[in-house]
Amino acid sequence: xxxxxxxxxxxxxxxxxxxxxxxxxxxxxxxxxxxxxxxxxxxxxxxxxxxxxxxxxxxxxxxxxxxxxxxxxxxxxxxxxxxxxxxxxxxxxxxxxxxxxxxxxxxxxxxxxxx
Amino acid sequence: xxxxxxxxxxxxxxxxxxxxxxxxxxxxxxxxxxxxxxxxxxxxxxxxxxxxxxxxxxxxxxxxxxxxxxxxxxxxxxxxxxxxxxxxxxxxxxxxxxxxxxxxxxxxxxxxxxxxxxxxxxxxxx
Amino acid sequence: xxxxxxxxxxxxxxxxxxxxxxxxxxxxxxxxxxxxxxxxxxxxxxxxxxxxxxxxxxxxxxxxxxxxxxxxxxxxxxxxxxxxxxxxxxxxxxxxxxxxxxxxxxxxxxxxxxxxxxxxxxxxxxxxxxxxxxxxxxxxxxxxxxxxxxxxxxxxxxxxxxxxxxxxxxxxxxxxxxxxxxxxxxxxxxxxxxxxxxxxxxxxxxxxxxxxxxxxxxxxxxxxxxxxxxxxxxxxxxxxxxxxxxxxxxxxxxxxxxxxxxxxxxxxxxxxxxxxxxxxxxxxxxxxxxxxxxxxxxxxxxxxxxxxxxxxxxxxxxxxxxxxxxxxxxxxxxxxxxxxxxxxxxxxxxxxxxxxxxxxxxxxxxxxxxxxxxxxxxxxxxxxxxxxxxxxxxxxxxxxxxxxxxxxxxxxxxxxxxxxxxxxxxxxxxxxxxxxxxxxxxxxxxxxxxxxxxxxxxxxxxxxxxxxxxxxxxxxxxxxxxxxxxxxxxxxxxxxxxxxxxxxxxxxxxxxxxxxxxxx
Numbered sequence: 001x002x003x004x005x006x007x008x009x010x011x012x013x014x015x016x017x018x019x020x021x022x023x024x025x026x027x028x029x030x031x032x033x034x035x036x037x038x039x040x041x042x043x044x045x046x047x048x049x050x051x052x053x054x055x056x057x058x059x060x061x062x063x064x065x066x067x068x069x070x071x072x073x074x075x076x077x078x079x080x081x082x083x084x085x086x087x088x089x090x091x092x093x094x095x096x097x098x099x100x101x102x103x104x105x106x107x108x109x110x111x112x113x114x115x
Numbered sequence: 116x117x118x119x120x121x122x123x124x125x126x127x128x129x130x131x132x133x134x135x136x137x138x139x140x141x142x143x144x145x146x147x148x149x150x151x152x153x154x155x156x157x158x159x160x161x162x163x164x165x166x167x168x169x170x171x172x173x174x175x176x177x178x179x180x181x182x183x184x185x186x187x188x189x190x191x192x193x194x195x196x197x198x199x200x201x202x203x204x205x206x207x208x209x210x211x212x213x214x215x216x217x218x219x220x221x222x223x224x225x226x227x228x229x230x231x232x233x234x235x236x237x238x239x240x241x
Numbered sequence: 242x243x244x245x246x247x248x249x250x251x252x253x254x255x256x257x258x259x260x261x262x263x264x265x266x267x268x269x270x271x272x273x274x275x276x277x278x279x280x281x282x283x284x285x286x287x288x289x290x291x292x293x294x295x296x297x298x299x300x301x302x303x304x305x306x307x308x309x310x311x312x313x314x315x316x317x318x319x320x321x322x323x324x325x326x327x328x329x330x331x332x333x334x335x336x337x338x339x340x341x342x343x344x345x346x347x348x349x350x351x352x353x354x355x356x357x358x359x360x361x362x363x364x365x366x367x368x369x370x371x372x373x374x375x376x377x378x379x380x381x382x383x384x385x386x387x388x389x390x391x392x393x394x395x396x397x398x399x400x401x402x403x404x405x406x407x408x409x410x411x412x413x414x415x416x417x418x419x420x421x422x423x424x425x426x427x428x429x430x431x432x433x434x435x436x437x438x439x440x441x442x443x444x445x446x447x448x449x450x451x452x453x454x455x456x457x458x459x460x461x462x463x464x465x466x467x468x469x470x471x472x473x474x475x476x477x478x479x480x481x482x483x484x485x486x487x488x489x490x491x492x493x494x495x496x497x498x499x500x501x502x503x504x505x506x507x508x509x510x511x512x513x514x515x516x517x518x519x520x521x522x523x524x525x526x527x528x529x530x531x532x533x534x535x536x537x538x539x540x541x542x543x544x545x546x547x548x549x550x551x552x553x554x555x556x557x558x559x560x561x562x563x564x565x566x567x568x569x570x571x572x573x574x575x576x577x578x579x580x581x582x583x584x585x586x587x588x589x590x591x592x593x594x595x596x597x598x599x600x601x602x603x604x605x606x607x608x609x610x611x612x613x614x615x616x617x618x619x620x621x622x623x624x625x626x627x628x629x630x631x632x633x634x635x636x637x638x639x640x641x642x643x644x645x646x647x648x649x650x651x652x653x654x655x656x657x658x659x660x661x662x663x664x665x666x667x668x669x670x671x672x673x674x675x676x677x678x679x680x681x682x683x684x685x686x687x688x689x690x691x692x693x694x695x696x697x698x699x700x701x702x703x704x705x706x707x708x709x710x711x712x713x714x715x716x717x718x719x720x721x722x723x724x725x726x727x728x729x730x731x732x733x734x735x736x737x738x739x740x741x742x743x744x745x746x747x748x749x750x751x752x753x754x755x756x757x758x759x760x761x
Contacts, residue, residue, distance in 0.1 A: 004733045005657065007588050009664045014730055017652035059627050059699030066623035066694035067548035070686065074546050084543060088480055090240025092233045092417040093156070095480045097148050099421050099467070102477045103428065106528055107463035111456070113524025140431075147424065153416075160423045167427045167434070174438040199437065202385055206430055209392045213423055216399055220416045227409035236413050239484045241543075 132173050139166035153221045153231045157214065164210035168203045175199030245295065246311065249304035249327040249380055252288045252337065255281070256344075256373035263365040275352045278365060282341075282348035285372065289341035292380075293334045297742055301330040301756040303382070314757045321447040322757060328382030328446060330753055331742040335594065336499075336506045337379040339601040342724055343499040344372045350609050350717030351492030353710070354616055364404060364490075371397035371496055378503040382757060384433045384443040384515075387507060391429065391472070394500050395422050401493040402485045414484035421481060425468040432464040446757035449515045449750060462516045462525065469511065472504030474559045475566060476535035483543075483555030487621070491612025492717075494551065495605040498558060502601050505562065509569050513576075513747040522577025529570030530666075534673065537563030537680040545687045548623045550611045550695065553687060554604070557647065560680055561600045567677065568593025568662045571669055576748065585668035590744040591736060592661025598740075599646065599654045599728055606643040606721035610636055613710040613718065614695055618703075623691060628700035632707040635715050637696045639722045644692060646725055648685035654728035 004013040039045045048055050056062055074081060139162060146159035175196030181189055183197035221231070228236050244251075259281045267274045296302060304327040305311050314322045329337070348368070355364060374394025381387050399422075403415035437443050439458075440451050452458065471478040482501075486494050512520040512529070519525065540559030547553035568589045575586025613636045614629065615621050630637040646653035649660075659681060666673040709715070728735060746753065 002731050002734045005661075005736055007661055007664045012657055012660060012732070014652045014657075014732065021652070055699075057702070059701040060625075063627050063698040063701075065548075066626075066690055067546075069690045069694070070545055077542070080542065081546065084539065085241050088240050088543070090237030092236070092420045093148055093151070095417060095478075096421050096424060098477045098480070099424060099471055100144060100148065102471075103464065103467040106467050107460060109524055109528060110459045110463040110466070110519075113527075144424070147420075156420065160420070163424065163427045167430050170431060171434045174434055198443075199434070202434070202437075205385075205389060209389070209396075209426075212396055213392075213399075213419070213426075216396065217416070217419055217423070220399075220403065220412055220419065223403075223406055223412045224409075224416060227412060236416070238410055239414055239417075239488075 133170070136166050136170045136173065139163075139169070151232050151234055153224065153233055153236075156233065157217050157221060160217065161210070161214050164206070164214070168206050168210070171199045171203045171206065245291070247304070248288055248292045248295065249302050249329055250306070250311075252285065252292060252341075252380060253327075253373055253377045255285050255288060256369045256376060259285075260366045260369035260373065263369065264362045267362045267365060274361065274365070278348050279345075279352060281369070282345040282372075285376075286341040286345045289334075289338045289376070292329060293338045293739075296329055296331055296334040297739055301328060301746070301753070303328050303756050315759060321442050321451075322444045325386050326382045326444065326757065327380045328753070328757060329380050330746040330756070331739070332510070332594070332744075332746050333379045333506065335598065335739060335743045336502055337376050339502060339598055340372065340375045340379065340496075340499040342720065343495055343601055343605045344368075344375075346605060346609065346717040346720040347492040347495040348717070349720065350495065350612065350714050351490070353713035354492055354612060355490060358405075360404070363400070367397045367400045367404075368493065368496070370394075371401060371493070371500060375496070375500040375503040379506050382445050384436065384445055384448070386443075387445075388426070388429055388433055391504070391507070392426055394503065395419075395426065398485070398489075398493075398497060398500060401497075402489045404490050404493070405488075408488070410484075411488040414481070414488040418481040418485045421471065421478070425471050428464045429468045432461040432468075435461050444757065445510070445515055446754045449517075450754045450758055452516060452518055454519050458516065458519060462511070462519055465511050466508065466525065466528065469504050469508035470532055470566070473501045473508065473566075474536065474562050475532040476539050476559070476563070479536065479540065479559045482559055483547075483552045486555035486558060486608070487549065487551040491551075491608055491615065494608045494612070495717075495721075498604045498608065499601045501558070501562065502597055505565060505597060509747065512569075512573055514750050514753050517576070517750050520573055520576075522574060526570045526573030526576070529566050529573060530669075530673065533563045533565070533567030533570055534676050535563070536560060536566065538676055541680045541683040541687070545683055545690075547687075548694075549621050550614065550623055550626075550691060551608065551621055553623075553691065554607050554611060557607075557684060557687070558604060560684065561596075561604060561647070563680070564659065564662055564677065565593045565597050565600070567666060567673060568596065571662075571666045571673075572744075572747075574669060581668075582748070585665040587744060587748070588661055589665035590747060591740045592658050592665060594740045594743050595654075595728075595732070595736065596658035596662065598735075599658050599725070602721050602724045602728065603643040603646040603655065606639060606718060606725060607647065609714070609718045609721065610640040610643065613714050616710055616714065617707045623694040625701070625703070626695040627698045627704070628696070629704060629707060630696035631700060632704070633696075633709045635709055636718070639718050640692065640696070642722055642725060644688040646729070648688050649681045650685070652729060654725060654732060657729075657732045 003015055143159045143163035147156055177193055177195050180193045180195035183194040266277045303314055305314055306325040308324050314326055371394055374390045377390035399415050399419050403411050405411045440448055474482040537560045540556050544553050544556035572586045572590035575581035646655040649656045663674040
């Protein structure tokens with residue numbers, strides 16, 4: 001088969017998924033076609049509603065910057081991120097140290113670890 | 116009994132070169148991890164490279180061996196191994212290239228950051 | 242004697258020739274230089290393709306350098322090979338093909354991307370040198386030769402990462418990479434020298450046939466394992482990766498991704514083919530699994546909070562390499578037991594190799610998309626971008642495909658390989674696929690963030706006049722998109738014709754030895 005895989009536990013077929021996606025998208029198109037088409041173009045009905053105010057012309061005034069997304073995640077994981085920031089210290093000799101320590105650890109494990 | 120002692124001493128002396136290699140490697144690693152000056156770190160890397168080259172040459176050495184060229188070796192039948200020497204030559208060339216590149220990076224880093232302290236060259240972190 | 246027999250030599254010779262021809266060709270004018278660059282890369286791709294065809298549907302290729310005959314590995318009654326030889330089996334050919342595709346795509350991309358910069362001669366020379374080093378790592382059958390190719394690719398990548406030498410960050414990234422890389426290279430040389438001292442040979446196949454279990458062998462294995470894990474960016478030694486990937490010119494980053502795959506090749510080759518007696522079924526497999534899990538999790542945790550687009554993707558590279566290490570580690574653990582191997586080990590290996598190929602295609606594509614954003618907007622900071630999908634529809638479209646693939650959204654290829662890894666690693670311990678799935682979710686989260694920040698939202702005033710990337714850049718991205726889509730739509734064909742053979746070549750260590758050593 002060109003597009004089917006059996007893993008021994010189950011199977012994957014991309015064609016099934018394409019059929020599924022086609023079904024879902026036709027459903028979406030159908031829902032969209034139920035919407036009202038009788039609004040007046042090029043009037044206020046066309047405008048974005050932004051709390052009754054005029055929409056700023058510069059997009060950066062009304063968009064969330066990327067470094068603010070997942071703020072909550074970062075705060076919740078603060079202890080881990082403190083550690084990780086300390087780990088990525090940016091100092092070359094630290095990085096060399098991590099390498100040497102890892103070599104030593106792995107060497108020890110391979111030596112004492114049996115077959 | 117005395118023969119045995121002499122032999123063991125000679126064996127130990129024969130292995131002394133390997134001990135020297137190990138010491139050099141440890142010294143280089145120690146310097147690299149503790150020194151903050153970029154030039155010193157470069158020197159440590161050069162020492163590391165040289166000690167590895169010494170290790171390779173040692174591997175091919177045979178006691179009382181001659182040069183591994185057929186018409187130059189004389190009457191002695193035993194020759195040192197040529198392959199490690201070829202490996203060493205290649206390794207030396209590579210080490211030369213990296214050392215030169217590394218030193219030129221040090222020059223550029225000094226130009227950009229105005230310092231040779233490795234702990235101050237850390238704009239990229241996190 | 243046909244050209245077919247000399248393909249293994251050609252695949253290294255062509256990029257080297259390109260590297261040294263470049264200074265002459267580049268002085269003939271811009272147009273000739275560009276044509277040369279692209280055509281030569283395409284030629285390398287063709288050679289890699291024909292090697293692939295010959296190896297996937299034939300037997301492993303062996304090519305002896307400097308002998309009377311290039312086909313005889315053991316001349317006149319010798320018991321082990323003395324010359325440098327190249328040996329390509331299905332696994333090596335697979336990764337060589339990946340490298341050649343990425344090199345071609347990067348070349349197409351660079352033609353437009355680097356157009357306004359000077360220093361083309363050096364750029365082209367180093368680019369071909371990097372390709373030669375990476376391809377050489379995948380085709381060589383000699384450990385010392387492997388070291389030489391590792392160093393060729395490392396030195397070329399130092400030069401290319403620091404290519405914009407007016408940027409302090411570029412020099413800094415390159416220097417840090419170089420520092421650790423030099424220690425690693427020297428340790429690798431010590432390991433190879435030790436093997437030579439004990440077994441009197443550096444030919445991989447000969448070593449594999451003689452290898453016993455002992456103290457020295459274990460030390461050597463640990464050294465090689467760590468060095469190559471460092472080169473492919475496993476967790477505690479990964480810090481160079483986001484730095485270097487972010488600061489290199491984008492066409493090079495695309496190639497660097499596959500160069501780390503060449504190190505991955507070396508790692509797996511050493512574990513599976515040279516040291517199977519020590520590595521199979523024991524602690525080494527678990528070390529790979531632990532490396533893999535740590536890389537996956539911590540890599541993606543760092544990626545989620547980045548706001549510089551290429552750095553974010555650099556951290557994702559770490560987590561993606563983790564999947565492959567996990568899969569091949571599972572294969573290694575299962576290897577000592579025939580029953581386990583059939584039950585889940587082989588699926589894990591197929592999944593891991595599939596993921597390696599997928600990763601090199603979609604990750605290279607993602608980096609090219611990031612480069613195209615940088616080219617158009619002049620910034621890599623996601624905070625400043627926004628609303629670019631209107632101006633750059635092609636880039637946005639290809640980014641969506643690559644991002645969906647890397648996040649493992651069905652029906653894309655990333656899902657298929659991750660699914661195989663989940664199902665097989667589950668048989669060892671449920672915690673492994675759990676970590677992998679958490680990683681996958683966080684990957685999706687961070688790429689949703691990138692897409693939202695760069696392409697969606699209201700247009701920003703600074704970027705009203707932004708235009709779509711030039712044709713050559715889009716062509717480079719299109720090559721990788723087509724590869725990703727092919728892998729998506731015909732996974733069954735690729736698995737049964739290519740990945741199964743590559744995984745089989747790894748498991749069947751005897752055939753790797755037999756190709757060189759004859760019927761011993």
